Amino acid sequence: MKFRDDFVWGAATSSYQIEGGQNEGGKGAHLWDEYVKEENGKVFENQRGDVSCDHYHRYKEDVQLMKELGIKAYRFSIDWTRIIPEGIGAINEEGIAFYNSLIDELVANDIEPYLTLFHWELPMELYKRGGWMNPDMPEWFANYARVIAERFSDRVKNFFTINEPQCFVGLSFSEGVHAPWLQLPDSQTLLMSHNALKAHGRAVQELRAHARQPLNIGYAPTSGIALPATDKPEDIEAARQAYFGIPQEGTWAWNTAWWSDPVIFGKYPEEFLVHFEKDLPKITDDDMKIISEPIDIYGQNIYLGYPVRMGEDGKPELLSRNTGYAKSASNWPMTPDALYWGPKFLYDRYKKPIFITENGLACHDWVHLDGKIHDSSRIDFTARYLGALSRAAEEADIRGYFAWSLMDNFEWAEGFGQRYGLVYVDFQTQKRIPKDSAYWYREVIRTNGACI
Ligand code: NOJ
Secondary structure (H helix, E strand, O other): OOOOOOOEEEEEOOHHHHOOOOOOOOOOOEHHHHHOOOOOOOOHHHOOOOOOOOHHHHHHHHHHHHHHOOOOEEEEEOOHHHHOOOOOOOOOHHHHHHHHHHHHHHHHOOOEEEEEEEOOOOEHHHHHOOHHHOOOHHHHHHHHHHHHHHHHOOOOOEEEEEEOHHHHHHHHHHOOOOOOOOOOOHHHHHHHHHHHHHHHHHHHHHHHHHOOOOOEEEEEOEOOEEEEOOOOHHHHHHHHHHHHOOOOOOOHHHOHHHHHHHHHHOOOOHHHHHHOHHHOOOOOHHHHHHHOOOOOOEEEEOOOEEEEEEOOOOOEEEOOOOOOOOEOOOOOEOOOOHHHHHHHHHHHHHOOOEEEEEEOOOEOOOOOOOOOOOOHHHHHHHHHHHHHHHHHHOOOOEEEEEEEOOEOOOOHHHOOOOEOOOEEEOOOOOOEEEOHHHHHHHHHHHOOOOOO
16 A cells, blocks of 8 residues: 655544533634524434533643554644634634644644634624625635634644535535524525635635745535446546536535535536526626635545446436445445545546545444453444555545544534544543554554555
């Protein structure tokens, strides 16, 4: 298995999922803080992230854990409402101080920080003003990005703007399965997506303009990957078309090209503009210039794929999965080839250095009688996915991999019911125990993948 010598081996988390410290340090409220308060059965066992992994108080211990596990890079996110409690206006110095200490701790331990600006903590005050629907949202986000650049870019040089817009627009406002559990018409969610993409572009501009050093700036969308049913050229072509085309299942938000073509090419996919014509927001040339502000690296969160072949009508045909297919505790299918075809399709089309910004497995882990967590399925899963990624790395520019997640955490609507961590968290005592997979991953990192 071959990865480049400077391959970035990392682990990822996000703020609300691990921090806790909900009413502390002058933090404002965001959408998830507020919407999990309703005990309406939308979140598994009505759980909330108020304390979660208590990382807000235990970040030093968590950085030591990373060091012990040989993790070289840490992708974390900043909670906008810790920095600017109302989204715009006064800066909260206590919030800045928290992230300063975290970053200092990482740097002191030789762990490279990769900072995500937005992993879904939409300030409540901005949401009350329409949130992503408000045309001022890109400027509010730009202002936040400027603060981040001014305060943190002396030590942080790697940034991702927004994480999975497919989810914070699609799952939250179209499918209604994430806070605030709404199912709005396409005309509204398409407007949100346009504003989110403008916010991304404005953030790139502000980060660059106020950077204290040259930065690597990227973007972290997600997608299921279309997997060719065979190696025949027509099935590969069908998968490529399905991957970048209008989704045949689910809402429009699961469209890869809609979210990434504008960022890289400065235009929305033509097919989509025609198909959704009546629901489109106003789109100007100036908007497209902002959205396509050049980025340096392309991140993609990849967990799974779905089989596709070329149909007899010359169009991609989605196939059903084999009976009894392997799946995770989140019922997601195990499809290692997603880490071959995903990066390959993305690189062929966008030609940007690629980071896998998230990949991992939800398991029903528990502490075994010997006090350890034997998560052999996570090891097997990761070995298979990394095998596929190493094949992709022979054909595409793959720069890094972030395991999701460093530790078990609040899995959004699934609460604490799904464990993704390399490190087990006992949510009663806050004790952390590295799982077998964490020690295995340490060896993977040490040997640059050669041990797999
Ligand atoms: C992607 C999201 O970015 C992350 O927050 C989530 O926990 C994982 N997928 C697993 O669902």
